[in-house]
Amino acid sequence: MIDDAARERYQRQLSLDGFGAAAQEKLAEASVFVAGAGGLGCSAAIYLAAAGIGRLRVADHGNVELGNLNRQILYGERDIGGHKVAAMARRIEELNANVSVEPLHVTLGDDNLYALAKGSSLLIDALDNLPSRYALNKVAIRLGVPIVHGAVQGFFGQVMTIVPNVTACLMCLYGGRVSSGAPPVIGVAPGVIGLLQATEAIKILTGIGRQLRGTLLLFDGLQTRITEVEISRDPACPHCGRGRGAAPVIAPARRPA
Amino acid sequence: MSTTENPKIPGWTRSRSSVTLLAMDGGRIETRLYASLRKWNLTSYSFVGTTTVKDFLRNAGIREEDVGIVVINGKRQQLDTGLQDGDVVSLFPLIDGG
Numbered sequence: 001m002i003d004d005a006a007r008e009r010y011q012r013q014l015s016l017d018g019f020g021a022a023a024q025e026k027l028a029e030a031s032v033f034v035a036g037a038g039g040l041g042c043s044a045a046i047y048l049a050a051a052g053i054g055r056l057r058v059a060d061h062g063n064v065e066l067g068n069l070n071r072q073i074l075y076g077e078r079d080i081g082g083h084k085v086a087a088m089a090r091r092i093e094e095l096n097a098n099v100s101v102e103p104l105h106v107t108l109g110d111d112n113l114y115a116l117a118k119g120s121s122l123l124i125d126a127l128d129n130l131p132s133r134y135a136l137n138k139v140a141i142r143l144g145v146p147i148v149h150g151a152v153q154g155f156f157g158q159v160m161t162i163v164p165n166v167t168a169c170l171m172c173l174y175g176g177r178v179s180s181g182a183p184p185v186i187g188v189a190p191g192v193i194g195l196l197q198a199t200e201a202i203k204i205l206t207g208i209g210r211q212l213r214g215t216l217l218l219f220d221g222l223q224t225r226i227t228e229v230e231i232s233r234d235p236a237c238p239h240c241g242r243g244r245g246a247a248p249v250i251a252p253a254r255r256p257a
Numbered sequence: 258m259s260t261t262e263n264p265k266i267p268g269w270t271r272s273r274s275s276v277t278l279l280a281m282d283g284g285r286i287e288t289r290l291y292a293s294l295r296k297w298n299l300t301s302y303s304f305v306g307t308t309t310v311k312d313f314l315r316n317a318g319i320r321e322e323d324v325g326i327v328v329i330n331g332k333r334q335q336l337d338t339g340l341q342d343g344d345v346v347s348l349f350p351l352i353d354g355g
Contacts, residue, residue, distance in 0.1 A: 038355040128355030153352040156292035174325060174351060183354040190355065218349055220291055227347065229328050
């Protein structure tokens, strides 16, 4: 039940068409796993908290550095040297004490992702490298939980909603290819993409609107152009197709010089 | 093109068919390169004979491993997809920043 304080806090979204108390309760009951507390994670997590997500589990192994502050918008100079997830949890608690935040200062990988993501209603892929993203993809398929994928480079970014065994997954999209190195990023790119991820999450959790299921949205901030591309499932996909259980196919790729 | 399409000009039918044959045997595509691929600064590409995305990349000096997604006329395609005159080819890099 929504109490008086919640009714006041969320009044502007409760009055949305197709939203109301029922949708707000769905958000309050939801548990979202945010994988990565970088630029995407900051942007997505704070808006999910503002919207009234019940539980946010945020995982990242990083400490705040000065070089993060152009894009990881929840951190300030006084947070430098501390755990990102601890600073993120403080900011979320300041904004909305009704949200239960679990900060996890861990390196995500095949060995721990399943246990950490289990029990979540939805996963936000806010990671910064493809091997970890593939590991999250595999866990989402095992758990049968949707992922909202986001990634950025420069002024550019992309978003796709993955519904395991229904839509294309990340392995269907990139086939196990990886890239290396930290790409240049302007802060607004993960800001925009993280917000699109939060928007997708709210729609998935409340069941309203059209979602980017199997559709890759490509945002080009330099040209202010948005392109959408349908991504088909790969029947031979090693994660969600007939290639399941086969040896991993991670092929190296280099970035342009 | 506009003059060859004027039916009052003698020999118009023949001209039009020869233009059509030429298009089947080569052509020009519009290219849209995104994010890190933008530095190649290409907006179009002309080719003779039959050609694929892979041929285009080789001629343009773009490495296949730097291309994450190929989109032709709004649909996802592969590196070995053939190109047709007038195609709009968008190339997106493999991106993973967070």
